[in-house]
Amino acid sequence: MTRPRLVGLSANVQRPSKTRTLVDAVLHEAGAQTALDARILDFVDAGPGLGAAWTRDQLPTAARDVLAAIEAADGLVVGSPVYKGAYTGLFKHLFDLVDPGALAGKPVAIVATGGGARHALVVEHAFRPLFGFFGALQIPTAVYASDADFTDGALTEAGVRARAAEAGGQLAALLAHRAAAAAPVELAAAE
Numbered sequence: 001m002t003r004p005r006l007v008g009l010s011a012n013v014q015r016p017s018k019t020r021t022l023v024d025a026v027l028h029e030a031g032a033q034t035a036l037d038a039r040i041l042d043f044v045d046a047g048p049g050l051g052a053a054w055t056r057d058q059l060p061t062a063a064r065d066v067l068a069a070i071e072a073a074d075g076l077v078v079g080s081p082v083y084k085g086a087y088t089g090l091f092k093h094l095f096d097l098v099d100p101g102a103l104a105g106k107p108v109a110i111v112a113t114g115g116g117a118r119h120a121l122v123v124e125h126a127f128r129p130l131f132g133f134f135g136a137l138q139i140p141t142a143v144y145a146s147d148a149d150f151t152d153g154a155l156t157e158a159g160v161r162a163r164a165a166e167a168g169g170q171l172a173a174l175l176a177h178r179a180a181a182a183a184p185v186e187l188a189a190a191e
Contacts, residue, residue, distance in 0.1 A: 005075075007073035025038060
């Protein structure tokens with residue numbers, strides 16, 4: 001049976017970042033609960049040419065590779081820092097370039113980070129409509145963390161850590177179920 005490909009995407013433009021830490025927490029928990037081929041990417045991996053591309057064919061190779069990883073994944077953990085009450089403009093720009101059918105039925109876990117608690121509903125009011133457009137299968141638990149939930153870059157707040165674990169568990173269960181359901185098809189095709 002092929003291991004599901006889980007891609008974590010953090011819309012940060014620097015490393016280290018709190019957003020990447022939060023994406024990684026969900027990714028790590030999912031990987032601890034089921035066998036996955038997991039990788040994490042952030043906008044640093046896409047390079048500065050991402051924002052200059054108006055169309056997919058204008059993307060530099062590094063950004064094209066990030067887009068291809070998103071579209072080829074069996075599941076996603078997506079995260080963005082919050083700016084002015086929503087995900088970053090560059091995050092939206094990248095998803096404007098994603099093929100509209102590429103995420104249909106794909107499990108997606110949503111995370112976000114911000115300066116304070118006032119942005120906590122961004123996951124419900126900004127992210128969910130975006131991934132609803134794509135027809136993605138959004139897991140029920142979304143995770144938001146503010147600056148106060150981190151100490152020296154590490155996620156330390158127990159409630160947020162528990163939500164990250166819950167989201168990772170939900171994502172792992174969905175990916176494992178889908179992989180098991182696809183396994184007989186893979187075996188029949190190999191015969």
